[in-house]
Amino acid sequence: MTEPFFRGRRLRMTDSIRALARETVVEPRDLIQGMFVIEGKGKRIPVDAMPGVDRLCVDQLRSEVDLIREAGVPAVLLFGVPEEKDVKATGAWKENNLVQRAVTEIKKHDPDMVVITDVCLCAYTDHGHCGHVKEGVIDNDSSLETIAKMALSHARAGADIVAPSDMMDGRVGAIREMLDKNGFEYTPILSYAAKYASAFYGPFREAAKSAPKQGNRKSYQMDSANVRQAMREIAADIEEGADLVMVKPALAYLDVIHEARRRFDVPIVAYNVSGEYSMVKAAAERGWIDEKVIVTEILTAIKRAGADRIITYFGKTFRGK
Numbered sequence: 321m322t323e324p325f326f327r328g329r330r331l332r333m334t335d336s337i338r339a340l341a342r343e344t345v346v347e348p349r350d351l352i353q354g355m356f357v358i359e360g361k362g363k364r365i366p367v368d369a370m371p372g373v374d375r376l377c378v379d380q381l382r383s384e385v386d387l388i389r390e391a392g393v394p395a396v397l398l399f400g401v402p403e404e405k406d407v408k409a410t411g412a413w414k415e416n417n418l419v420q421r422a423v424t425e426i427k428k429h430d431p432d433m434v435v436i437t438d439v440c441l442c443a444y445t446d447h448g449h450c451g452h453v454k455e456g457v458i459d460n461d462s463s464l465e466t467i468a469k470m471a472l473s474h475a476r477a478g479a480d481i482v483a484p485s486d487m488m489d490g491r492v493g494a495i496r497e498m499l500d501k502n503g504f505e506y507t508p509i510l511s512y513a514a515k516y517a518s519a520f521y522g523p524f525r526e527a528a529k530s531a532p533k534q535g536n537r538k539s540y541q542m543d544s545a546n547v548r549q550a551m552r553e554i555a556a557d558i559e560e561g562a563d564l565v566m567v568k569p570a571l572a573y574l575d576v577i578h579e580a581r582r583r584f585d586v587p588i589v590a591y592n593v594s595g596e597y598s599m600v601k602a603a604a605e606r607g608w609i610d611e612k613v614i615v616t617e618i619l620t621a622i623k624r625a626g627a628d629r630i631i632t633y634f635g636k637t638f639r640g641k
């Protein structure tokens with residue numbers, strides 16, 4: 321005789337049965353490790369708000385990349401933390417500058433490690449905004465050429481993928497054109513397509529020293545209340561030539577990831593950002609949560625929502641289930 325109710329617990333009685341019934345499994349190969357590069361020699365400087373994350377100078381990258389490789393993580397996202405900043409963001413596109421050297425170093429050491437570079441002016445401008453400022457406004461169109469030049473210099477240094485995070489309109493098209501004109505037609509663009517103005521970036525701005533000196537990023541990064549607008553942004557970036565698109569942050573935007581997955585066929589990358597990392601670390605340090613279990617739960621949620629790949633600072637220590 322059949323029972324009068326659904327016996328869902330049958331698929332949850334043992335570890336092995338649970339594993340058999342599991343719908344979503346996050347593996348290290350799904351992850352992209354975020355990394356910060358600084359000037360100097362022999363230096364590793366911890367980021368206070370991100371325990372476990374150090375800013376590394378170029379000569380420290382090899383051993384770090386080995387750890388990432390050992391963890392099974394196949395890709396890194398590089399951020400430059402330059403000493404020199406100016407009004408034109410000269411350091412962003414100067415050949416052989418910090419990030420460019422870091423890319424070359426990693427590719428020389430581990431040619432199969434996928435090196436993705438963040439393309440944005442905020443760490444290079446003296447005012448800390450992601451584009452050029454004209455009469456108090458972040459000027460869209462004059463920023464495009466600088467951003468495209470920055471992407472080209474990363475490609476020249478050997479970057480596998482360039483990832484514009486500035487949220488200027490038209491930058492994906494400008495970068496595509498610049499890359500194509502210079503013989504980099506096979507370099508993919510991962511656009512931070514739906515990037516929200518978020519307080520979850522707080523610890524990153526300490527790490528990258530990239531906080532705006534005045535004002536905020538709300539005239540270019542998205543309003544956190546909007547999901548339909550995110551679809552418009554993603555559609556525009558795909559039309560301009562984005563090969564992969566990103567939703568950022570991840571945890572408070574799982575609905576955006578889900579909707580993007582439903583609507584678009586390009587790979588969807590989600591960014592498990594600095595604030596999401598720091599909150600877990602802070603609570604774990606106090607013994608309030610179990611870090612390992614919670615990291616798996618969080619990354620699984622992001623993948624379950626529809627992300628194909630996840631940028632995270634947990635990659636190096638993540639070991640899966």
Ligand code: PBG
Pocket residue numbers: 438440442450485486520521522523524525530537592593594595
């Ligand atoms: C650069 C950039 C930021 C992040 C990635 N690229 C900061 C910002 O937009 O202010 C945030 C990443 C993180 O918080 O982990 N524009």
